[in-house]
Amino acid sequence: MRSDEQEYAALALAAQLAEQYRREVAAAPRHPTASYAEIHARFDGPVPAHGKDAVAVIEELDAGARDGLRGIVAPRFYAWVNGHSHVAGVAADWLTSAWGQNCAGIPMSPAGAAVEAVAARWLLELLDLPPENSVGLVSGATIANFVGLAAARGELLRRQGWDVEADGLYGAPPLRVLLGADAHNTVYSGLRYLGLGEKRVTTIATDSLGRMQPGDLERALRASSDPAIVIGQAGQINTGVSDPFAEIVPMVHAAQGWIHVDGAFGLWARASDKHRHLLDGVEQADSMAIDGHKWLQTPYDSGFAIVRNEEAHRRAMDMQASYLTRDNANHRHPGAYVPELSRRARGFAAWAMMRRLGRSGIAQMVDEDVRIAGILAAGMAAIPGVTVLNQPELNQFMVRFGAQGDEAKGDRNTLATVEQIQRDAQAYMGSAQWRGLWVMRVSVCSIATTEQDAAITIDAVRSAWEAVQAGR
Ligand SMILES: Cc1ncc(COP(=O)(O)O)c(C=O)c1O
Numbered sequence: 001m002r003s004d005e006q007e008y009a010a011l012a013l014a015a016q017l018a019e020q021y022r023r024e025v026a027a028a029p030r031h032p033t034a035s036y037a038e039i040h041a042r043f044d045g046p047v048p049a050h051g052k053d054a055v056a057v058i059e060e061l062d063a064g065a066r067d068g069l070r071g072i073v074a075p076r077f078y079a080w081v082n083g084h085s086h087v088a089g090v091a092a093d094w095l096t097s098a099w100g101q102n103c104a105g106i107p108m109s110p111a112g113a114a115v116e117a118v119a120a121r122w123l124l125e126l127l128d129l130p131p132e133n134s135v136g137l138v139s140g141a142t143i144a145n146f147v148g149l150a151a152a153r154g155e156l157l158r159r160q161g162w163d164v165e166a167d168g169l170y171g172a173p174p175l176r177v178l179l180g181a182d183a184h185n186t187v188y189s190g191l192r193y194l195g196l197g198e199k200r201v202t203t204i205a206t207d208s209l210g211r212m213q214p215g216d217l218e219r220a221l222r223a224s225s226d227p228a229i230v231i232g233q234a235g236q237i238n239t240g241v242s243d244p245f246a247e248i249v250p251m252v253h254a255a256q257g258w259i260h261v262d263g264a265f266g267l268w269a270r271a272s273d274k275h276r277h278l279l280d281g282v283e284q285a286d287s288m289a290i291d292g293h294k295w296l297q298t299p300y301d302s303g304f305a306i307v308r309n310e311e312a313h314r315r316a317m318d319m320q321a322s323y324l325t326r327d328n329a330n331h332r333h334p335g336a337y338v339p340e341l342s343r344r345a346r347g348f349a350a351w352a353m354m355r356r357l358g359r360s361g362i363a364q365m366v367d368e369d370v371r372i373a374g375i376l377a378a379g380m381a382a383i384p385g386v387t388v389l390n391q392p393e394l395n396q397f398m399v400r401f402g403a404q405g406d407e408a409k410g411d412r413n414t415l416a417t418v419e420q421i422q423r424d425a426q427a428y429m430g431s432a433q434w435r436g437l438w439v440m441r442v443s444v445c446s447i448a449t450t451e452q453d454a455a456i457t458i459d460a461v462r463s464a465w466e467a468v469q470a471g472r
Pocket of ligand 1: 236
């Protein structure tokens with residue numbers, strides 16, 4: 001038996017290494033200097049025959065992994081849509097792990113369940129959403145989309161006298177799924193998990209930035225009397241725009257449908273007085289998905305499934321067993337709104353970030369990131385040969401390089417410039433396809449990014465593009 005002192009020393013070492021990493025990351029390279037294969041080779045080998053001292057394990061992990069880490073929490077990181085894993089949230093997450101709470105139910109963790117209930121209510125208030133919504137704390141927006149769509153499927157079939165939770169989809173009445181042509185991949189995953197099929201959807205036309213066209217939706221809704229699940233979007237991943245909810249939500253309800261909104265990052269605009277108007281009408285939606293690990297800056301494993309019909313939410317997710325006692329019937333039961341049983345007490349980190357930033361801090365961060373996205377887009381548009389495809393309405397925009405009159409050449413230039421930016425390591429961007437063309441996608445979703453970072457980033461983009469033109 002090893003002494004407890006060794007284990008506690010491992011905790012202290014982890015804290016020290018974590019602090020060192022976070023202090024140094026802003027100046028560190030924005031791409032890993034060791035490859036996947038190198039890291040894999042370091043860790044690979046036979047299953048250890050014997051254990052090792054806990055301090056030595058943590059040292060081995062840090063030494064082996066450090067140069068293969070991506071600098072996601074560094075200030076000039078703009079790829080995908082990633083938050084900052086804020087240190088306050090990380091600290092709360094350490095306690096969550098150390099406390100070892102299983103937040104399956106109130107008896108297992110009264111504190112985990114209570115703090116989660118408060119975080120859930122605060123979320124609704126921050127986003128100015130109706131208080132009757134129920135909220136499940138899940139691993140991310142992918143699962144939050146699945147939960148919202150599960151509630152939608154159950155409720156629309158229940159209204160037709162069918163209990164899908166009991167009887168499944170065998171012989172069930174028909175359901176339709178309507179979604180915008182620029183929906184995120186993860187809503188298709190949710191449809192797949194639910195037996196609704198990725199291909200059995202009606203695609204609604206979108207405008208040049210990816211917003212659903214209300215006229216097309218109305219026509220599609222009218223085309224059949226089968227009940228419809230409509231999937232809207234708050235924050236398109238390439239352009240940041242949101243669907244015109246004030247128009248489409250009443251349309252869906254008039255047709256007795258259910259509207260689910262994928263708002264992984266964009267729904268956070270509701271926390272800002274300045275940007276809330278972009279999402280007018282979304283508050284009437286039936287269900288929504290939003291991430292904590294994007295614009296709330298929590299560490300990963302933080303998403304929220306919001307459902308306006310609590311009964312439908314619970315019918316789709318709750319599970320019963322004799323050993324899962326419900327001795328606090330009047331309180332919110334955390335496991336009733338999520339697909340898992342054993343689960344991380346996610347409320348602690350979510351609560352900690354809402355407490356750390358407060359209403360004003362979250363609004364300020366959203367406003368500042370949008371402002372910086374605007375500065376970046378304007379700065380890049382001023383570089384000769386660079387085209388900014390959309391002046392950002394929120395925090396996402398796309399750029400192409402050297403595409404004038406020759407799209408194939410534009411694709412090659414764009415991919416080469418993104419690679420050059422990644423090699424130069426002053427900033428980190430990713431590429432994506434939009435309407436069949438390669439673009440550099442820029443996402444400003446971190447509380448760490450400043451106006452000074454924007455200036456450095458514009459210079460980095462200029463010099464990478466010059467290097468590509470010079471054939472270097
Ligand atoms: C619009 C949108 N929906 C869903 C997701 C999936 O979220 P997660 O990766 O947290 O599951 C993302 C992630 O980037 C997103 O941007």
